[in-house]
Amino acid sequence: MEERDHELWESVTMSEKQPLTGDAIIQANLKRKREDQKKLGMISGVTIPCTLSLFNAFLFLRLGLVLGQVGFLVSMGMLLIAYVTIVTTVFAISAIATSANVEKGGVYYLISRSLGPEFGGAAGAIFYVANLFGCASYIIGVVEVVTDSIGVGGTFMKPGQGLPVSYWYEFLYGTIFLLFCLAICIIGAKLFARTSTVIVIIVFIALGSSMFSFGFVETKLVPWPRNNPFRENSSTLLYTSWSWDTFQSNLQPNYTIDYSRVGKGIMNFQYVFAILFNGCIGVMSGVNISGNLKNPSKSIPEGTLLALVITFCTYTLLFTFSSFTCSRQLLVNNYYYLSYINIAGPIITVGVFVATLSAALTKLIGTSKVLHAIADDRLFGNILHPLTLTLGKAKEPFMAVLLSWLIAQLLLFMHRFNTIAPFTATMTLLSYASVNLSCFILSMTSAPNFRPTFKVNPKVASAIGFLSCLTMMFLIDAIYSAVAIALLLIIIIYLLIRGPAKPWGEVSQAIIYHQVRKFLLRLDIRKSHVRFWRPEVLLLVSNPRSAYHLIEFTNDLKKGGLYVLGHVMAKPFDIETAHQYTTQLQAWLSFVDITNVKAFVEITISASVRAGVQSLLTTAGLGGMKPNMVVLGLYTPDLPTSAMDTLHMKLIKRPKIYEYLFRDKLLEKYRYVEENLPSLRTDPGEQTLDATEYTSLIQDAVTLGKNICIMHNFDKYKQSTLNRCPYIDVWPLQVTKDNQFDSTCLLILQLACVLHMKDKWKTTEIRVFVIVGSDVNEQKRVFESLLMDTRIKASIHFVDSYSQERLSLNDDMIMSQCLGEEDMAELQHCHSMNSLFKQYSPNSSIIFTALPEVPTDPSKSAEFITKLKLLSSDTAPIVMARGTSQVMVTTF
Numbered sequence: 001m002e003e004r005d006h007e008l009w010e011s012v013t014m015s016e017k018q019p020l021t022g023d024a025i026i027q028a029n030l031k032r033k034r035e036d037q038k039k040l041g042m043i044s045g046v047t048i049p050c051t052l053s054l055f056n057a058f059l060f061l062r063l064g065l066v067l068g069q070v071g072f073l074v075s076m077g078m079l080l081i082a083y084v085t086i087v088t089t090v091f092a093i094s095a096i097a098t099s100a101n102v103e104k105g106g107v108y109y110l111i112s113r114s115l116g117p118e119f120g121g122a123a124g125a126i127f128y129v130a131n132l133f134g135c136a137s138y139i140i141g142v143v144e145v146v147t148d149s150i151g152v153g154g155t156f157m158k159p160g161q162g163l164p165v166s167y168w169y170e171f172l173y174g175t176i177f178l179l180f181c182l183a184i185c186i187i188g189a190k191l192f193a194r195t196s197t198v199i200v201i202i203v204f205i206a207l208g209s210s211m212f213s214f215g216f217v218e219t220k221l222v223p224w225p226r227n228n229p230f231r232e233n234s235s236t237l238l239y240t241s242w243s244w245d246t247f248q249s250n251l252q253p254n255y256t257i258d259y260s261r262v263g264k265g266i267m268n269f270q271y272v273f274a275i276l277f278n279g280c281i282g283v284m285s286g287v288n289i290s291g292n293l294k295n296p297s298k299s300i301p302e303g304t305l306l307a308l309v310i311t312f313c314t315y316t317l318l319f320t321f322s323s324f325t326c327s328r329q330l331l332v333n334n335y336y337y338l339s340y341i342n343i344a345g346p347i348i349t350v351g352v353f354v355a356t357l358s359a360a361l362t363k364l365i366g367t368s369k370v371l372h373a374i375a376d377d378r379l380f381g382n383i384l385h386p387l388t389l390t391l392g393k394a395k396e397p398f399m400a401v402l403l404s405w406l407i408a409q410l411l412l413f414m415h416r417f418n419t420i421a422p423f424t425a426t427m428t429l430l431s432y433a434s435v436n437l438s439c440f441i442l443s444m445t446s447a448p449n450f451r452p453t454f455k456v457n458p459k460v461a462s463a464i465g466f467l468s469c470l471t472m473m474f475l476i477d478a479i480y481s482a483v484a485i486a487l488l489l490i491i492i493i494y495l496l497i498r499g500p501a502k503p504w505g506e507v508s509q510a511i512i513y514h515q516v517r518k519f520l521l522r523l524d525i526r527k528s529h530v531r532f533w534r535p536e537v538l539l540l541v542s543n544p545r546s547a548y549h550l551i552e553f554t555n556d557l558k559k560g561g562l563y564v565l566g567h568v569m570a571k572p573f574d575i576e577t578a579h580q581y582t583t584q585l586q587a588w589l590s591f592v593d594i595t596n597v598k599a600f601v602e603i604t605i606s607a608s609v610r611a612g613v614q615s616l617l618t619t620a621g622l623g624g625m626k627p628n629m630v631v632l633g634l635y636t637p638d639l640p641t642s643a644m645d646t647l648h649m650k651l652i653k654r655p656k657i658y659e660y661l662f663r664d665k666l667l668e669k670y671r672y673v674e675e676n677l678p679s680l681r682t683d684p685g686e687q688t689l690d691a692t693e694y695t696s697l698i699q700d701a702v703t704l705g706k707n708i709c710i711m712h713n714f715d716k717y718k719q720s721t722l723n724r725c726p727y728i729d730v731w732p733l734q735v736t737k738d739n740q741f742d743s744t745c746l747l748i749l750q751l752a753c754v755l756h757m758k759d760k761w762k763t764t765e766i767r768v769f770v771i772v773g774s775d776v777n778e779q780k781r782v783f784e785s786l787l788m789d790t791r792i793k794a795s796i797h798f799v800d801s802y803s804q805e806r807l808s809l810n811d812d813m814i815m816s817q818c819l820g821e822e823d824m825a826e827l828q829h830c831h832s833m834n835s836l837f838k839q840y841s842p843n844s845s846i847i848f849t850a851l852p853e854v855p856t857d858p859s860k861s862a863e864f865i866t867k868l869k870l871l872s873s874d875t876a877p878i879v880m881a882r883g884t885s886q887v888m889v890t891t892f
Helices: 004-013 022-038 042-054 059-095 104-113 117-150 167-187 187-214 244-249 269-280 294-326 327-334 345-377 400-414 417-445 460-476 476-499 507-522 547-557 575-595 607-620 644-652 656-661 665-677 689-702 742-759 776-790 821-840 858-872
Strands: 220-223 236-240 537-540 563-570 600-606 628-633 707-712 725-732 764-769 795-799 846-850 876-880
Touching: 004 417, 004 607, 042 187, 042 294, 042 345, 059 104, 059 269, 059 294, 059 327, 059 345, 059 417, 059 460, 104 117, 104 345, 104 417, 117 167, 117 345, 117 476, 117 776, 117 821, 167 345, 167 400, 187 294, 187 345, 220 795, 236 327, 236 644, 244 294, 269 460, 294 821, 345 417, 345 742, 417 460, 417 476, 417 725, 460 476, 460 563, 537 547, 537 607, 547 563, 547 575, 547 628, 547 644, 547 707, 547 742, 575 600, 575 644, 600 607, 600 644, 607 689, 628 665, 628 689, 644 665, 689 707, 689 858, 725 742, 725 821, 742 764, 742 776, 742 846, 742 876, 764 776, 776 795, 821 846, 821 858, 858 876
Parallel strands: 537 563, 537 628, 563 600, 628 707, 725 764, 725 846, 764 795, 846 876
Antiparallel strands: 220 236, 707 876
């Protein structure tokens, strides 16, 4: 009822112009009832098509071959294996069908809406190919029935009379029968159902006649078929009637040559199993026409299982009766033996003819509907769009039927049923494996919305079915199986790269969520060890428009660690702010996509920037993945400049073939980002952060034990300049402290080493500049030992003394502050270090140095900002760091 009500609501509210009145609801309900009357029920729509597909050429033409080659015991074993695989697949498809609203497209629809377009499209394509092979094999079986019955030398023809028989004549007969199937498919599913009802009656009459004949026909001689080249001196084969000795002789395997495939050698278990499994591949016939069913979720599981019970019992009886009554010579040398031992021989011919033709018809119409659904979803672009053309009021997939008919026509060149059997079985097993895998994945994700009403454990059943399908695939033919799996993977990869985005959801997200949650619970922050330390970065960004270079560089610095882009919306929380938050979050996520940085986005709403940063410092990350380093740009009241033009040029310069091959939508995302990110401030008064608050939030991070990195001059940062500036320069200000290596010194060395590990930075050289005092030799020994112990490959440069250049006391930013001698000494130190940077690192790509002490007194904020500006003025891009914890293992 929920599905019906949902569809009724959609039909009533399809147009906003139509008022939702009582009359509208009544009319929509009547229309729905009229549509339901035209659709098929469980018996006519599922049970009969499945039964006829399972009662195909194998039932009447190859059952004796299997029994004669492998014996009764192995035959029943094969049948049980095949049906266990099929039943588990039916359980899987039933679980999926009863957990969703099933529409047109059958297996493809179920898998694509369950697992996403990539896997669904690939599985649908494989299922389409498998059904085409099945259709062609059944048409070949029909031709074999006709030529064996009324061809020259046929069962019911006098010598020299009958239809001409040759390769091209048989191809012609197959073409005629396939054209008949084409006509039925074009006319529609209703006629197909009526035709199937008549055919199933004929088939059961033929089966009843066979069962009756086994009980009443006495011992008789059966002639050799005309197309058996291994005739012996005797022109007859023995039907013994009921005999225990005959049964005993038919128990064990006895492999011989298949007379329909001369020169192919003696048969084996794998080949015989492939032929038997072709008698079991019609289980999806009801699913394929799901769009024509009244209640697919109920009809598919019940109707399919009923068909399996009927066919399994029938096969078991025929195997048993044949084992007790037919000599092995008869079974392996006359595949048409059921007709000869029947009290009314022609009825078997009619039965096998209509059953096999109906199976071909079922395959053709089912595979056409799958193809039409794939084309309608445009998974493969506009290439398949012409196949969406329909015919008549019933909207039968005319072009999809036409293409399927054409491909099946080409497959008729394979000519022999036994030749095409391994191809058909392999592709069908792969499609069944994909169904089982789909159900297993859905069960494993524990998604609350996966609630199948079919009461079977879907996880266990689908796992058994999946493993069984793969095992049998490689058992039948390892080469065909490998090729089929490779084809499936190629289609999946193609759809991942080129497939359009669809609003169906992707099971990969559910799988990732399930696994990530499980492993995050095991990632205990209390068990973290310095030996496995890596940068886990929280980058505070005011606006990504001006911070693109900084974001890009920090992405190189994280070394596979956590990377969070944090932003504070300093606004009161209300409806308008919440709307802005949603819009900005989508814009930020799109920005991450187009920049290709591996970062999470965290945006918080707070009354002040500091309060928002405090929230990010304490809540960013999850479980054991928490930021251990805070990165931010240098505070400045200057108006920011946009770096989006650089990003835009980077996107435009990519090869056009890239955009074509991968259906790249980055330029579209770029336009979306430009439209939805907040604009840069154009008035100094718009700045929401002052120097005091800036210094305070840095102190907050230090208090929480976070490493700090303040970056400046990244408007000069360009990756293209790495060859011209091939150095990563490290300037530690203090190597040891309290007889231990200084944490800041170790941090900047570690960051330089991490950066150098990136492929694009491997062409650069790490240079360490050490300012030496009176005990030069001791400092050299200590530092060389440090680099050796930490295995950092770097060149060491010792600087004898500071630059003699003095800081001008007339500097505006100094005169505006009341500074004591100690303060002036610290400013002089920063200025001297800046002079050294300019002197020794003019061609450096990046400079790492120590961050001045962060003041705890808010009144010292302006002085702290001044120190940072003096230290980083007019240098290469610079990282000023402060270490608060151990980041590497050392010995001292």
